[in-house]
Amino acid sequence: MTAPQPASAAIPDAAATEQYVLTLSCPDKQGIVHAVSSYLFMTGCNIEDSQQFGDHDTGLFFMRVHFSADATVTVDKLRASFAAIGEAFRMEWQIHRSEEKMRIVLMVSKFGHCLNDLLFRSRTGALPVEIAAVVSNHTDFAELVASYGIPFRHLPVTKDNKPEAEAALLELVREENVELVVLARYMQVLSDDLCKQLSGRIINIHHSFLPSFKGAKPYHQAHARGVKLIGATAHYVTADLDEGPIIEQEVERVGHDVTPDQLVAIGRDVECQALARAVKWHAERRILLNGRRTVIFA
Ligand SMILES: Nc1nc2c(c(=O)[nH]1)N[C@@H](CN(C=O)c1ccc(C(=O)N[C@@H](CCC(=O)O)C(=O)O)cc1)CN2
Numbered sequence: 001m002t003a004p005q006p007a008s009a010a011i012p013d014a015a016a017t018e019q020y021v022l023t024l025s026c027p028d029k030q031g032i033v034h035a036v037s038s039y040l041f042m043t044g045c046n047i048e049d050s051q052q053f054g055d056h057d058t059g060l061f062f063m064r065v066h067f068s069a070d071a072t073v074t075v076d077k078l079r080a081s082f083a084a085i086g087e088a089f090r091m092e093w094q095i096h097r098s099e100e101k102m103r104i105v106l107m108v109s110k111f112g113h114c115l116n117d118l119l120f121r122s123r124t125g126a127l128p129v130e131i132a133a134v135v136s137n138h139t140d141f142a143e144l145v146a147s148y149g150i151p152f153r154h155l156p157v158t159k160d161n162k163p164e165a166e167a168a169l170l171e172l173v174r175e176e177n178v179e180l181v182v183l184a185r186y187m188q189v190l191s192d193d194l195c196k197q198l199s200g201r202i203i204n205i206h207h208s209f210l211p212s213f214k215g216a217k218p219y220h221q222a223h224a225r226g227v228k229l230i231g232a233t234a235h236y237v238t239a240d241l242d243e244g245p246i247i248e249q250e251v252e253r254v255g256h257d258v259t260p261d262q263l264v265a266i267g268r269d270v271e272c273q274a275l276a277r278a279v280k281w282h283a284e285r286r287i288l289l290n291g292r293r294t295v296i297f298a
Pocket residue numbers: 183186187188189190191192195204205206207215216236237238239240241242243244
């Protein structure tokens with residue numbers, strides 16, 4: 001029996017190809033990798049990188065495939081032709097063009113170190129994102145944001161106007177085709193409804209090594225506990241404060257003599273590192289949600 005032949009067995013010339021990323025999760029069973037790789041082969045695509053994980057606890061299978069195809073293959077054609085495989089294996093799947101930068105919104109309150117870091121990383125190309133706007137409940141960073149030529153939106157929040165402020169954010173997300181909202185030290189608790197509407201699309205940096213020291217003033221909590229390590233945790237935002245799926249964490253050793261203010265200062269770098277890694281992985285579609293946890297194909 002002769003092997004199935006694709007449209008063209010030759011590996012597409014890198015100059016005339018498009019790069020794509022397929023991500024999927026589904027109930028684990030035999031034949032998933034075979035079905036995906038055969039589909040790509042028969043569609044004339046070339047697999048550049050493939051990672052997969054089968055979770056025995058949840059019985060779920062996760063896969064991320066980076067592949068190339070010649071310019072005649074479009075993302076719409078791929079999505080249309082892959083649908084049958086997705087349905088057959090009950091997959092949750094996405095196919096995206098790798099070159100397309102993810103559009104994001106950054107949100108900040110009074111501490112601007114993570115905002116500053118993400119603006120610079122985006123400007124220098126270290127972060128494959130397009131910052132559509134920066135939103136804040138204060139005006140402290142309007143000038144910094146304007147210096148990058150990025151729209152700044154002041155949305156003050158009071159105990160009476162939170163629904164209106166969140167409605168304005170949602171309108172911005174929709175109008176600007178934003179895929180991800182990044183809370184870069186944004187210090188307002190988001191409503192259950194907003195968390196539900198943007199489930200899996202809001203990343204927060206919490207300034208502690210979760211699950212320790214949830215809530216407000218974690219460095220002061222850590223100081224009172226006499227910790228020898230402080231940390232930062234980037235996580236998806238859910239209605240349960242600081243309980244969302246963890247994406248990345250970073251720690252720093254501290255001595256017995258540090259003050260809370262020194263912890264705040266030391267913590268800035270680990271917060272920036274953890275948040276930047278999380279945003280980059282999300283933008284490169286390397287994170288898959290696995291219940292309350294994440295699978296990271298870094
Ligand atoms: N629904 C969620 N909202 C937010 C989350 C989350 O996980 N789920 N993470 C926080 C960030 N955060 C700690 O990292 C945090 C922010 C704010 C507060 C808080 O008590 N805020 C007060 C107002 C404080 C102020 O006005 O300065 C409040 O909202 O009433 C605790 C923890 C971001 N939001």
